[in-house]
Amino acid sequence: MQKQLTQKDRKKLKGKLWLGALFALIVLAFFYGMYLFILRDAFIKTDNFGAVPLVIFGIFALFFFGVIGYMISLFLKDLNSGVKNCIEGVVEDKQLSINKSTSHSTGTGARSGRSSKTSTQRYYYMTVNGEQHKIEYAMYSKIRVGDTVYFEITPSSKTILSFDIRESAADAAVDPQKIFHKSSYPTSRIRQAPLTQEDREIIHEYYSKQLKRRLTYIALFGLPVVGLLINSLEGILLLIFPIPLILLYQIYKTIRLYFNYEKSTKNGRKELVTTHVIDKLFTTITHNGRQRVKYTLKTTYRNVLIPEEYYQEFNAGDEIIAHKAMNLPVVLGIAKDDYYYPF
Numbered sequence: 241m242q243k244q245l246t247q248k249d250r251k252k253l254k255g256k257l258w259l260g261a262l263f264a265l266i267v268l269a270f271f272y273g274m275y276l277f278i279l280r281d282a283f284i285k286t287d288n289f290g291a292v293p294l295v296i297f298g299i300f301a302l303f304f305f306g307v308i309g310y311m312i313s314l315f316l317k318d319l320n321s322g323v324k325n326c327i328e329g330v331v332e333d334k335q336l337s338i339n340k341s342t343s344h345s346t347g348t349g350a351r352s353g354r355s356s357k358t359s360t361q362r363y364y365y366m367t368v369n370g371e372q373h374k375i376e377y378a379m380y381s382k383i384r385v386g387d388t389v390y391f392e393i394t395p396s397s398k399t400i401l402s403f404d405i406r407e408s409a410a411d412a413a414v415d416p417q418k419i420f421h422k423s424s425y426p427t428s429r430i431r432q433a434p435l436t437q438e439d440r441e442i443i444h445e446y447y448s449k450q451l452k453r454r455l456t457y458i459a460l461f462g463l464p465v466v467g468l469l470i471n472s473l474e475g476i477l478l479l480i481f482p483i484p485l486i487l488l489y490q491i492y493k494t495i496r497l498y499f500n501y502e503k504s505t506k507n508g509r510k511e512l513v514t515t516h517v518i519d520k521l522f523t524t525i526t527h528n529g530r531q532r533v534k535y536t537l538k539t540t541y542r543n544v545l546i547p548e549e550y551y552q553e554f555n556a557g558d559e560i561i562a563h564k565a566m567n568l569p570v571v572l573g574i575a576k577d578d579y580y581y582p583f
């Protein structure tokens with residue numbers, strides 16, 4: 241269904257249009273400055289033989305202006321059409337996409353050395369009626385999988401102009417009064433059961449990974465400290481005092497991890513926590529071309545990471561029993577309707 245754009249809708253689109261134009265001016269000033277202060281002189285000094293860098297520079301400039309021009313044209317097309325799409329449906333899934341890129345640079349002179357900088361971008365999506373829509377965080381944080389939502393979106397730029405949650409699936413099945421912090425979770429909803437051999441293997445795998453990570457940190461922070469002590473340069477430790485503190489903290493965390501692991505295995509028991517699913521989502525994390533995906537259930541007890549093959553088996557409002565190791569923050573599996581899903 242389509243409706244005419246309101247004055248409020250037009251104002252929002254014009255705001256985005258002006259932002260796009262401002263960004264285009266900033267990019268134009270940047271490229272012009274690069275040409276004026278760097279490339280032009282180099283082009284003249286080489287008797288026009290430095291044309292290759294200039295051509296590459298021009299291609300990059302055209303690419304950026306092409307992308308910006310395309311985005312601006314979409315907003316103009318929406319304003320000229322004067323209509324918006326009105327969609328109502330159930331939120332079938334949510335996705336958080338995290339893109340990370342790390343760049344390295346080498347300084348010279350007094351600032352010589354290698355440094356790195358990591359930039360992070362987050363994008364939010366929801367799937368309604370089988371179609372994925374890019375949304376802003378304000379909407380992403382309010383909706384849940386299973387909610388019935390109504391939203392208005394432009395046909396070209398896919399800008400969401402407004403949204404409304406018509407029915408919350410989780411609230412209909414779960415009393416909001418019963419959503420607790422895990423430290424104050426009612427003991428009446430937690431019972432115990434014996435550890436199985438499979439549980440012990442999962443706990444040992446978790447312990448091995450955490451121990452390896454902690455020992456790596458101890459080695460990284462311990463080498464400079466030990467080296468200074470061996471060479472009787474204790475005074476320098478005052479200049480790098482955060483490193484000894486971090487080293488002591490990592491040693492403490494490693495010792496604590498060991499004792500908690502021992503208590504978990506020797507006790508031979510696990511906790512069975514009855515809770516409700518209030519939302520679910522999957523997160524894609526891309527770092528310099530490498531991608532990994534995390535699948536999460538948000539419950540009235542805590543967030544639970546689950547394997548991909550179980551993700552579609554759970555929905556908002558489901559009552560589940562989380563099998564959790566005692567003294568360690570590791571979930572061993574989830575039971576639903578008398579069926580157990582081991583991790």
